Each structure stands twice: as structure tokens, then as C-alpha cells.
Amino acid sequence: MPLASIHSLVRPELEATDQYICTELRSEIPFINQIIEYILHSGGKRIRPLLVLLTAGAFKHKKNLQIDLAAAIELIHTATLLHDDVVDDSHLRRGQETANDIWGNNASVLVGDFLYSRAFQLIVKTQNLEVINIFSNATNLIAEGEVLQLLNCHNAQTTETAYFDVIQRKTAKLFEVAAQVGTALCDYSPQQMDAMKNYGMQLGIAYQLIDDVLDYNSSAEEMGKNIGNDLSEGKPTLPLIYAMRQGKKSEIDLISHAIEQGSTENLQSIISIIESTGAIKYTARTAKDHAQKAKGSLDFIPDSPYRKALHDLTDFVVDRNY
Secondary structure, X not given: OOHHHXXXXXXXXXXXXXXXXXXXXXXXXXXXXXXXXXXXXXXXXXXXXXXXXXXXHHOOOOOOOHHHHHHXXXXXXXXXXXXXXXXXXOOEEOOEEOHHHHHOHHXXXXXXXXXXXXXXXXXXXXXXXXXXXXXXXXXXXXXXXXXXXXXXXXXXXXXXXXXXXXXXHHHHHHHHHHHXXXXXXXXXXXXHHHHHHHHHHHHHHHHHHHHHHHOOOOOHHHHOOOOOHHHHOOOOOHXXXXXXXXXXXXXXXXXXXXXXXXXXXXXXXXXXXXXXXXXXXXXXXXXXXXXXXXXXXXXXXXXXXXXXXXXXXXXXXXXXXX
């Protein structure tokens, strides 16, 4: 199902979230406003705030704080992207120049910090201790995931287990948070909270796996970043890990050298190896397995158009080409 169709169920709330973000992010410092305006108008699928709103709707929220939390989670996500682009020395995101490429690393890091701090102001404003605990614990784990990824960079010996440890913390954790805080605004059972927590984690893992597939099986126009970008940053993602597990010694050596050097010099040959070893199919199949687990978690929540939208969201995540 197209993402726009899923958005339509909560479109007024998504629009209110975007408006709320613009209002809450106004700063007395024009330079901050300039960078933030550029980032907010550079696109994005808004999946994490969408997840907050759909989950809150599925449990018939009563406290009307879902806009605050949808905004907060989008700010945290945007802050991590700003910091990621600095660490990775990225020059292209969503088809546009990165903020660090335009304004420099110092500005990107500091504006990222501004977004983080403003997000937590919104979170504390809810005066919901459970929500505050969920966010504070998660952002600590996300930071650990960033460090783990840094340690794995240029390491051709990275295992599949180590790879999953990174993506569970770095990417999937924020999906998990989105599903949890939407639930926390409502009346729920412990079983339902566990189910939504698992839904978010499994959905986030599937999302990252497909991102890793698209890095070798898409186009720069579709993805909004250069193909082979992960390889140029020395990131040993699952398609590369699996290809090395299945490949011949010469193929393993070629991929290992590219990871260690962060080189895309032999990108086309490496893409051919990834395809011939079945690494793309393996990664996509693994993503679908996690998406199926996410769908299974929805059995524990009431039937409604929101639950159907959460179900459809898992299909979008694994079927997308951007």
C-alpha cells in the first residue's frame, strides 16, 4: 500500500505535528532557524511520528498528547541524522546537500544538540513519567548504537550478530519508542505494551534491512543518496556480510578490501557478487521475516482502521523502493 494511503488516516494530526514542530523550533537565533527550515523542508517519510499517531489511535488515546510526542520523536530522529551525516562525512541526503556540506560540521552538531534538547522539553511537558522513562532509556541505547557502528566501520570481520546489535540500537529502537509512547498515552494491558514494543522493534529492523538492500539495488534518484554509500563509509551491512560468507576467496578479498578502505572503486563488481551470492534475496527475506513478526504482534490489539494501517505499514516498509 502507498505510504500516502496510510498517512490519510491521520493526515490532520500529521499536519498538526508539522505545524507544531515549526512553532516549537523557533529560535531567537536566525542562523538556527535557517538550518532547521532547510532540514524540515527536505522531505522524509515521517514514519516515526506516523507510528506514534497510529498507535495512539489504535488504543483510543484520551490525553491528546500524541502531537507533542510525534513532534518529539521526529526531532530526535532529525538530530540523529544531522549527527550521522557529520560522523559519516555525508554530502547527500534525500536528494539534497546535507546540512554539514552547506554550513559545516560545527553548525550541524550544535543544531542537532538544539533539536535533542527541544525534543526533551516537549517530552517533559507531557508530565508522563512512563513516557519520559521510555525516551530517556532509548536515547542512551541509540547513542551506544552509534558508537558500536563507529567501532564496526572498516571492519571486514564484523559478524551478522554484531550487525544486528547495531541496527537494533541505532535504528529499530526509535521505532520501538514510537510504538511504546503512543500506547503509553492510553489504557492498555502489560501484554499489549509488550506487543507494541515488539512491533516497533521488528518493524525498525525490517526498515533498516531494506535500506541496506536499496544501497545496492536502487538508484540515487530513488534513494536520495549515492549508491554504494554504505560501502564508501566502510559500513559492513548484511548484504556484504552474507556475500562474504557465501563468496569465493577472491570475492571475499575484494569486498574486505573495499570495506577496510571505504572504497567504491570496484562497486559494480561488488554489486555483481552481492547478486550472484543471493545476498540481496537473503537480506530482503530476513526483512520480511521481521515484518511478519511485527504483524503477529498486532493480534494483541483491538481491531480497527488503525490496526489495519499498522499492518499495511509493515508491507510498505518491505516493499518500498526509496
